[in-house]
Amino acid sequence: MHSPGATVTAPARLPTSGPLAAWQDRAARTRTLLARAHGARPAIQGLGALVIYLAIWVLAETFPLLAHPGRPQLDQLSTDPNFYVWSLRWWPYAVAHGLNPLYTTLIGAPAGYGLAWVTSIPPLGLVAFPVTELAGPVVTFNLLVIVAIPLSGWAAFVVCRRLTGRFWASLAGGAVYGFSAYELNHIFSGQLNLAFAMLLPLMAYLMLAWRDRAIGSRTFVVLLALAMTVQFYLFLETFADMTAVLVLGLAAGYLLASRPDRKLIAALSLRVGIAYAIAVVLAAPYLKYALSHQPPGFSSRPDSASLKMASLVVPASSRTYGLGWLAHAAAPLLGPTQDGYVSIPLLAIAVALCVVAWRRRMTRFLAVMVVLLILLALGPTLHIDSLSAVATLPWGRVWSLPIARSAYPVRLMVFAFLALAVMTAMWLAGPSKRWWARWLLALLAGAAIVANTPPLALQDQLGFPAFITSGEYRHYLTPGETVVVLSRRGNVALLWQAQTDFYPTVAGGFINKAITAYDGVPAPVARLATGGLTKAHVQRFRSYLTTAKVGAILVEEKEAESWPAIFARLGLDGRAVGGVIVYKT
Numbered sequence: 001m002h003s004p005g006a007t008v009t010a011p012a013r014l015p016t017s018g019p020l021a022a023w024q025d026r027a028a029r030t031r032t033l034l035a036r037a038h039g040a041r042p043a044i045q046g047l048g049a050l051v052i053y054l055a056i057w058v059l060a061e062t063f064p065l066l067a068h069p070g071r072p073q074l075d076q077l078s079t080d081p082n083f084y085v086w087s088l089r090w091w092p093y094a095v096a097h098g099l100n101p102l103y104t105t106l107i108g109a110p111a112g113y114g115l116a117w118v119t120s121i122p123p124l125g126l127v128a129f130p131v132t133e134l135a136g137p138v139v140t141f142n143l144l145v146i147v148a149i150p151l152s153g154w155a156a157f158v159v160c161r162r163l164t165g166r167f168w169a170s171l172a173g174g175a176v177y178g179f180s181a182y183e184l185n186h187i188f189s190g191q192l193n194l195a196f197a198m199l200l201p202l203m204a205y206l207m208l209a210w211r212d213r214a215i216g217s218r219t220f221v222v223l224l225a226l227a228m229t230v231q232f233y234l235f236l237e238t239f240a241d242m243t244a245v246l247v248l249g250l251a252a253g254y255l256l257a258s259r260p261d262r263k264l265i266a267a268l269s270l271r272v273g274i275a276y277a278i279a280v281v282l283a284a285p286y287l288k289y290a291l292s293h294q295p296p297g298f299s300s301r302p303d304s305a306s307l308k309m310a311s312l313v314v315p316a317s318s319r320t321y322g323l324g325w326l327a328h329a330a331a332p333l334l335g336p337t338q339d340g341y342v343s344i345p346l347l348a349i350a351v352a353l354c355v356v357a358w359r360r361r362m363t364r365f366l367a368v369m370v371v372l373l374i375l376l377a378l379g380p381t382l383h384i385d386s387l388s389a390v391a392t393l394p395w396g397r398v399w400s401l402p403i404a405r406s407a408y409p410v411r412l413m414v415f416a417f418l419a420l421a422v423m424t425a426m427w428l429a430g431p432s433k434r435w436w437a438r439w440l441l442a443l444l445a446g447a448a449i450v451a452n453t454p455p456l457a458l459q460d461q462l463g464f465p466a467f468i469t470s471g472e473y474r475h476y477l478t479p480g481e482t483v484v485v486l487s488r489r490g491n492v493a494l495l496w497q498a499q500t501d502f503y504p505t506v507a508g509g510f511i512n513k514a515i516t517a518y519d520g521v522p523a524p525v526a527r528l529a530t531g532g533l534t535k536a537h538v539q540r541f542r543s544y545l546t547t548a549k550v551g552a553i554l555v556e557e558k559e560a561e562s563w564p565a566i567f568a569r570l571g572l573d574g575r576a577v578g579g580v581i582v583y584k585t
Contacts, residue, residue, distance in 0.1 A: 042158075045167050049157040049174055053150035061456050065142040068460060072138050072495055074145060074190050076459040079510040079520060081141070081190030082491035084121060086509075088144075089137040089498040091125035102289050106502050107494065107509040108516070109482045110548045116290035118511045119193040123230050137498045141192075148187055148195040153178020155201035156418060160425035162208045163362070172442050173425030177201065179449050180417040181316075181341035188456060193235040197414055199227050200242065204418065207268060221275045228279035233286065237407050238414075245373070245415045246272060252368050256361055295515050305408035306379025307340040308333055308386055315341055315452040332385040340377060340413045343448035346420055349441055353427045363426065366419045373416040379409035406514070462489065465556060465579030468496055472578045477504050481551040484508060484525055488559035491520050496554075507548045522548070528566050538570065545585050553583040 058066055065073060074081045086107075094101035101122065105112035124144060125132075132140045157174030164170055177183070177197075186194035203224060210220040232239040250272065254265045280287070310329060316338050317330035350370060357363045380396030381389045398404055424445070428438050467473055477483065482505045485493035493506045510520030517523060524544035527537045544550070553572070555563045557579050567574060567583055574581040 042161060045161060045170075046154060046158055048167075049161075049171050050150055050154040052171065053153040053157075053174065053178055054147070057149050058146060061453075062146045064456075064458050064460055065146055069139045069142045070136060071142075071460060071463045073142070073458040073460045073462075075188065075457045076462055076489050077457075078189065079490035079518065082489075082495040083511060084190055084192050085137045085141045086491070086494035086498040087120040088125045088128060088132055088140050089501070090115075090120060091122045092129040092132060093502055095126070102286070102293075105505070106497070107506045107511070109505050109507045109550075113509075113511055113515060114293050114295060115511070116286070116293050117295055118515070119191075119235050121193050121196075121235075122233050124192060124196065124234070138495075141190075144192055144196075145187060145190065148192065149178050149183055151178075151196070151198045152183055152201070155198035155205070156421045159201045159205045159208065159418070160422055162205060162212075163422060164425050164429035166425070166429040169425045169428035172428055172446070173421040173423075175421075175446065175449070176346065176424045177417050177421035179453070180414075181449075181452060182339040182411075182414050182417055184453055185339050188454070194238070194411070194414075196234060197238075199231045199234070200238075200414065201418055203227050203242075207272075210268065210271070211264065217271055221271050221278070224272065224275035225278035225282070228275060229282040232279060232283040236290070237411065239283075240404075240407065241412055241415070243276070244376075245412070246276070248372055249369060252372070253365055256365050256368065258361070261361075295512075305336040305410055306381070306383070307374065307377040307410045307413065308337045308383045309378070310385045311337045311340045312342045312347065312374070313344050315343075315448075316454065318454055319452050321451070329385075332387050334386065336408055336410045337386065339410050340374075340416075341452055342416075342420065343445060343452070345441055345444035345448050346424070349427050349445060350420060350423050352441065353423050353430075356430065357426065363423075366423050366426075370416050370419045370423075373412050373419070377409050377412040377416070462558065464496075464499060465558075467554075467578035467580035467582075468499055470578055473500060473503065473580075476575075476577065476582050476584075477552060479503055480505055482507050482549050484522065484550055484553045485556075486521065486525070486553065486560070486563050487556035488561055489556065492556060492559075493520060507550055525553075528570075529562060533566065533569055541570075550585050552585060555581040555583070557581055 072082065072085065076082070090104070091101055093099075094104070101120075102116045103112060103114050107113055128140045128144065131143065153174040155174075156177035157170050160170035160173035161167070164173075183195060183197060206215070206220055206224050206227070209215045210217065215223075228239070228242070231242060250265065250269045254262055254269070257265050311333050314326070314329045314333055317327065317334065320326040320330050350367065353363055354367050375393075376395070378393060380393055380399045382391045382393055383389055399407070399409065424442060428442055430438060480503075483493075484507045485496060489495075491510050494509045497504060497506050497509075508516075508520050508522040508525070510516050510518060517526065519526065522544060524537075524540040528541055531537050553567070555567075555574070557576060560581065564574065564581060572583045572585070574583045576582075
């Protein structure tokens, strides 16, 4: 500022050409590049996190799937993996042929099966259609198994990175979610609908980005509605759980926020509500069909699929490393409750963060959410282990409601793992003082995760019989001919049908415990092996072949069990072709 009357000297004009101008030009370009690099830094770190998670997952578990992507390997003795192989092929096939994708007569002949209450993963089937069309549904399934865990970890990483700004702390937080017992148990079972849990962290990220004004309200609502819609079509139960958790989270956030911030939470709630309404409208056709075609077999099962308190700190029974007392504690904790294994070190991190950073509202919010989610995951009854109930919980009646009676309470733990992932990142991003103690506790939590992770159940010696791979089936079956497929392998009928682009129609096949028999074998056929060759069973078997218009029975030679002997006693002549015994009926 100059005094009145003072003489002001005009600044010297900078040259517009010459060495100085060129230097200024270069400096300006350098500043622009640095600004762009700084802006791209989170994206580069996110890509780096994804690459690290992917490398760990491939090297530790899924390299055989990558080495032989066209071979069905994962847990071939159970039914789920091959059902999802079938689902990946079904949705593109149904859309391309103008079929109702929520009902099919290509399996379960002659009546067919309704698929509205079955987790047939349409988003994955449609997005991955180019791979399926080019390489087949088994390749698509194996690739999705390879990327599911890393993508979930990456999605949690971006949430942690948004909150902490620290790469390594966020990398650890993402690993807590991506490699959690919940994620691993479902990917080991081939349950892609549950293992693809990346949308839940991404919804949380959108809320944080809106809070930080990184995205506008319109963009936020559109992206959140899209994420919610995809989650609905990926798995309806997770969508329902997400609804409850959103209500709880927004209510808890409002109560814990300062008075100025409550206006922000109210504005967020309004926009989330608008996004949810849009998602419901986009899901309405599916929802309407599902509600009007509910199968009669769905019943309440919350106790068997709820969290047992001991599961929080006791690992899987196969990972007790010869410790008798630990094996004894783990023995009763089988089934879905293992999804809730958190480990003592990870719980210690949550408690330690509460001790040192309780003043932070985010810490209090996360702690409240973890406690609420664990309590809800316990279901209607408190169990210490799977053997006996301790007490009926006050909210037990919730699980008797029509919308919740077929849900698994323990699956709410996926949201608890997300909160624990963020708490881990916040713990590691704390003050630099005694950083080594923070990381030591985090390494112990990582060791607990690794110790609880068994190798994938891979049966790479089975593959496809030559009857399928060589196209020999075309010489023995006509297009659309109804077949019964028998094998010790789970759901091999659906696997072969998907691989042959729905060439035969299948009698039987497993799609859901509430709708079909677990082995997927039609009951009149299955009774020949389980009930003996009584006159009544034989009559029902022959009547079924006529009613269902079964043209052939296919028995996989390697996994035939007692079927050839049974059919020989019935006077059926089979012909061995390319690893399959064909019985024409």
